[in-house]
Amino acid sequence: MKNVSQRDALFLAEMGIGPLWQLRDVPAAEADVVAEATVVEAAPEAAPPAVAPEVRPVAAPAAEAAPEPAQEPAPAARVHTPLSAPPYRNPPPVEDESAWDDSAVPEPAAPDVANMDWAGLRQAIAACKDCACGAGRKPVYGAGPRQARWLIVAGTPSALDDEAGQPLTGDAGKLLDNMLHAVGLSRERDVHVTPLVKCRPLNAKGGDRAPTPGEIAACRPFVERELALTQPSAVLTLGQVATNGLLGRALQEPLAGARGEVHRLNDVPLVATLHPGELLLRGENKALAWADLCRARSLEPRD
Numbered sequence: 300m301k302n303v304s305q306r307d308a309l310f311l312a313e314m315g316i317g318p319l320w321q322l323r324d325v326p327a328a329e330a331d332v333v334a335e336a337t338v339v340e341a342a343p344e345a346a347p348p349a350v351a352p353e354v355r356p357v358a359a360p361a362a363e364a365a366p367e368p369a370q371e372p373a374p375a376a377r378v379h380t381p382l383s384a385p386p387y388r389n390p391p392p393v394e395d396e397s398a399w400d401d402s403a404v405p406e407p408a409a410p411d412v413a414n415m416d417w418a419g420l421r422q423a424i425a426a427c428k429d430c431a432c433g434a435g436r437k438p439v440y441g442a443g444p445r446q447a448r449w450l451i452v453a454g455t456p457s458a459l460d461d462e463a464g465q466p467l468t469g470d471a472g473k474l475l476d477n478m479l480h481a482v483g484l485s486r487e488r489d490v491h492v493t494p495l496v497k498c499r500p501l502n503a504k505g506g507d508r509a510p511t512p513g514e515i516a517a518c519r520p521f522v523e524r525e526l527a528l529t530q531p532s533a534v535l536t537l538g539q540v541a542t543n544g545l546l547g548r549a550l551q552e553p554l555a556g557a558r559g560e561v562h563r564l565n566d567v568p569l570v571a572t573l574h575p576g577e578l579l580l581r582g583e584n585k586a587l588a589w590a591d592l593c594r595a596r597s598l599e600p601r602d
Contacts, residue, residue, distance in 0.1 A: 412520045412521065412523075412524050413520075413524065415524055416528075417445060417528060420521065420525070420528070421440060423521070424438050424440060424497050425437075427497070427517065427518075429513075429517035430513055430517045437461075437498075438497040439456040439460050439464060439465065439466055439497055439498070439499070440466075440497070441466065441491055441492060441493030441525055442466055442491070442492055442493070443490050444488065444490075444491060444529075445491070445528060446529060446530060447491035447529040448484065448489040448533075448599060449484065449490045449491070449531050449532070449533050449595065450490075450491050450493070450525065450526055450531040450534045450535070451467075451490055451491070451492045451493070451534075452492075452493055452494070452495050452522060452535070452536050452537065452541045453467055453493075453494050453537045453574065454494065454495055454496065454537070454538045454574065455494055455495070455496045455499060455500055455510055455540060456496075457469070457499070457507070457576070466492045466494050467492055467537075470576075470579060471574070471576040471579065474579060475492075475537075478588065478589075478592060479592075481589070481592070482593065482596045483596075484596075491525065491531070495515060495518060495519070495522055495540065495544050496515060496518050496540075497521060500514060509550065510540060510544075510550075512550065515540075515550075519544065522545070523565060526564065526567060527565070531567065532567075532568075532598060532599045532600065533570060534564050534567055534569040534570070535569075535592075535595050536569060536571045536572070537574040537575065538554065538573065538574030538577065539552075541574075546562055546564075546569070546571075554571060554573065558572065558587070568598045570591055570598070571591065572587070572588050572591035572592065573587060573591075
C-alpha cells in the first residue's frame, strides 16, 4: 500500500475518517485489503436520524368575548357641484333687488314745520304729499296780516275758495266781514283767516266731502305754525270740522258740545262758533254766533 500523502490525509480528516493505520513490510495486495478494512472500521457509525417529538397543539384558554366596537356614524353626504356649474372661485354676486324697489328707498325726512318762517311754511304746504286730498289741485293758504289779533280757522276750502285761492270767499266771506265789523275788527287789519285742511276734499264724483282724520292730522302742524307766527290773543274756529279737528275731538261730535266755553290751543284761548255758510242757511242761529264773538272779544287785553 502506498503511503497516504499529507494532502490526502487532510482530506480524510476533514471527512471524519481516521486515524489511518499504515502497515510496515506488508505485501502490497495484503496491504490494500487491510487498508480497506481499516477505512471501514475507522468510519464512525452513522447516528440514527433524530426523530422530532410529536408536538400536539395545546388549546388556548377561551378569551372573554370582546365588546363589539361602536359603529361610527355614517359620514354626511357630500354635496357635489354639478359638472355643468362654472368653476367660480368666489360665489357669483347676488343682485340686490332692493336697489330697484322704490318701496325700499327711505323717504326723506319731513321738514321741521315748527321752525319755519312764512316763506318756508308756504313752500312746505305747496310740497305736502301726506294725503291725497290735494292731488292735482293747488292749496289754499291763509290770508291776512302776519301779526294778528285773532286767528280764524275754517274747516275746508269751498269750491269758490279753491277757484280764488283765498279762504272764505263769496257770500260766506261777506258775512264774516260783517260779523267782524260788528265787534270792531277788520279782516285786512286785525284777523288772519286760514283753512284747517289746506286742499279741498273731493269725492269720486268731484263734489265736496268731509275730510278724513288723516287729512286733518297732516295739515294741523301748518295751522299750529301759523298760530305761532301770528301770535294772536284768541283763536276763533268756524264750524264743526275746524273745532273738533283742533281740539282733538271726534269729527262726528256736534258743535254744540264745544260752544259756550273757552278752550285753549297751545296756551292760546280758543272760542268755537258756527260757520258763516251755516248761518246763511239758518239765520236764527246768528244770535248764537254773536254771543261767541263777544266771548272771544272779551279775551283780548284792554286797549
